[in-house]
Amino acid sequence: MTTxxxxxxxxxxxTLTLAEARxxxxxxxxxxxxxxxxxxxxxGIGFIIPGMRDTIADLxxxxxxxxxxxxxxxxxxxxxxxxxxxxxxxxxxxxxxxNGVLRRLSTTPMRPQGVLVAHVVxxxxxxxxxxxxxxxxxxxxxxxxxxxxxLLALGAFVLGTAAMFGIGLLIAARSPKGSAASxxxxxxxxxxxxxxxxxxxxxxxxxxxxxxATWTPLGAAxxxxxxxxxxxxxxxxxxxxxxGYVLVCYPLAARIFRWS
Amino acid sequence: MEPVIEIRxxxxxxxxxxxxxxxxxxxxxxxxxxxLGPNGAGKTTTVECLAGLRQADGGxxxxxxxxxxxxPSAVRERLGIQLQESRLPPKLRVLEALRxxxxxxxxxxxxxxxxxxxxxEEKRDTAFADLSGGQQQRLSIxxxxxxxxxxxxxxxxxxxxxxxxxxxxxxxxxxxRATGVTIVLVTHFMDEAERLCDRxxxxxxxxxxxxxxxxxxxxxxxxxxxFRLRLPDGSPDSxxxxxxxxxxxxxxxxxxxxxxxxxxxxxxxxxxxALAERDVVPEEIRTLSRSLEDVFVRVTGTPTHEEASA
Numbered sequence: 001m002t003t004x005x006x007x008x009x010x011x012x013x014x015t016l017t018l019a020e021a022r023x024x025x026x027x028x029x030x031x032x033x034x035x036x037x038x039x040x041x042x043x044g045i046g047f048i049i050p051g052m053r054d055t056i057a058d059l060x061x062x063x064x065x066x067x068x069x070x071x072x073x074x075x076x077x078x079x080x081x082x083x084x085x086x087x088x089x090x091x092x093x094x095x096x097x098x099n100g101v102l103r104r105l106s107t108t109p110m111r112p113q114g115v116l117v118a119h120v121v122x123x124x125x126x127x128x129x130x131x132x133x134x135x136x137x138x139x140x141x142x143x144x145x146x147x148x149x150x151l152l153a154l155g156a157f158v159l160g161t162a163a164m165f166g167i168g169l170l171i172a173a174r175s176p177k178g179s180a181a182s183x184x185x186x187x188x189x190x191x192x193x194x195x196x197x198x199x200x201x202x203x204x205x206x207x208x209x210x211x212x213a214t215w216t217p218l219g220a221a222x223x224x225x226x227x228x229x230x231x232x233x234x235x236x237x238x239x240x241x242x243x244g245y246v247l248v249c250y251p252l253a254a255r256i257f258r259w260s
Numbered sequence: 261m262e263p264v265i266e267i268r269x270x271x272x273x274x275x276x277x278x279x280x281x282x283x284x285x286x287x288x289x290x291x292x293x294x295x296l297g298p299n300g301a302g303k304t305t306t307v308e309c310l311a312g313l314r315q316a317d318g319g320x321x322x323x324x325x326x327x328x329x330x331x332p333s334a335v336r337e338r339l340g341i342q343l344q345e346s347r348l349p350p351k352l353r354v355l356e357a358l359r360x361x362x363x364x365x366x367x368x369x370x371x372x373x374x375x376x377x378x379x380x381e382e383k384r385d386t387a388f389a390d391l392s393g394g395q396q397q398r399l400s401i402x403x404x405x406x407x408x409x410x411x412x413x414x415x416x417x418x419x420x421x422x423x424x425x426x427x428x429x430x431x432x433x434x435x436x437r438a439t440g441v442t443i444v445l446v447t448h449f450m451d452e453a454e455r456l457c458d459r460x461x462x463x464x465x466x467x468x469x470x471x472x473x474x475x476x477x478x479x480x481x482x483x484x485x486x487f488r489l490r491l492p493d494g495s496p497d498s499x500x501x502x503x504x505x506x507x508x509x510x511x512x513x514x515x516x517x518x519x520x521x522x523x524x525x526x527x528x529x530x531x532x533x534a535l536a537e538r539d540v541v542p543e544e545i546r547t548l549s550r551s552l553e554d555v556f557v558r559v560t561g562t563p564t565h566e567e568a569s570a
Contacts, residue, residue, distance in 0.1 A: 011363065011364055011365075011366070012360070012363030012364040012365075015359070015360055015363035016360060016363070016364075019352070019356060019360045022356070023349050023351050023352060026351045027351065095349075096349070099346075099347040099348075099349070100343065100345055100346035100347055101346070101347065101348065101349060103313075103343060103346055104343060104346040104348075104403070106313060107311055107313065107336065107339075107340075107341040107343065108336060108361060108364045108365070108407065109333065109336045109337055109364045109365060109366075109407070110364040
């Protein structure tokens, strides 16, 4: 992140971030999608899909004896990443371009990039809060376990969030307005969740689909989290895939971002 | 006159379309300076180059001694801009917006004082989306002033306002100027420019076609006079043609059952005399006062479409 020194260009950065956070909190739909939707989705799937709470009998260790809902913890986190990165982050920024907010800012000593930084910060807070909320709900309702390798889980979370935010910023870079951004976000949201294993968590995903999912940012994040939660070992390929998305998306978004 | 803005031979094209084709102008400290012109004349492009938002293709721009093309950050602290069609987040409240924008500047104005100056005290906690058009426009002006700028550029500031809100905004601009701020007014409303501007330029097709104070510009065509004439029923059809042949008359245009007669400064007595000789007594004659509007139409060849107050 940038350093928040009080010089021209970044002066007012904290005021801007707080003001944007206040606006975010006044927007019911972004609050719902960012904070509650992951929890709702995970609980809904856990209850509605048949067999989600039956003990797994036809899979080897470490899965034998677990229930599919136990596997929902990593999925909950992946859902939080996708919801924030695809549903809230790009929509605000695209609306600000459409309404001339970015253009107006560029006439002041504050750089319009400041709004981008403020929204990344706000959405980071949101994704952490939404993940904790969904994890907590899954633990309380289904009794999902904690990760075997917590540090690896944290690493996968950080890298996965960074990759997904990169996708969100790419959407924001060119969408002419908020409704267009939310349309594109919606369009890739559910395929992303499919790759993350929302309907076929972890080992229940057909191998052919899992092989494709490894190459998607959210699929890689979900698989890396799944490993951290239940399996030993190190998901090198998945972590590299996420790092690759980070390395491609950010420079590309910075290059093509339209400020007015 | 200490110049605060100097533009020399500014040029800017978008592809094949030339937006600004060599504009030069100088604006002095404390002036209200108008940039007028029909839509698409190059006004907004000129302003964007002034603000450092756009790179010019040629020419020089100095704002407060600084080149905004090279060093835009040096200009931003001292130049306030109200851009056309630039909105705020719908749920941002009035005082929040002022405090937010004040935080960007080293030496900002007091948001509370600005609220008072702009008559927005009662709306301080109202969200931007819930303000009327006039209130949104006033907030927009307040944001252009919140950095305590030496120069404020206001682009089409009364477009879309009702007549009362326009007059209130004009009074506001004069109050702001009284605090020592140089104001650049970009507009296509002639009455607004005539009322507010100390000096102005009229731009057409990317060039300056007229320059001076409103009074000077109007006086410059003083040799030309015009009046509207209504003839009685049954007067000979030849009358308009007869009038048109008089040496003092330059044109006789039918308009809505009447005639608009223009010519030199003796056009009225000459026409009345010619009518009397033919025993025609006009039903009605109204002399037309010259306004900036006439100047505009003459130099740009474009009629202004002014539906607001006249």
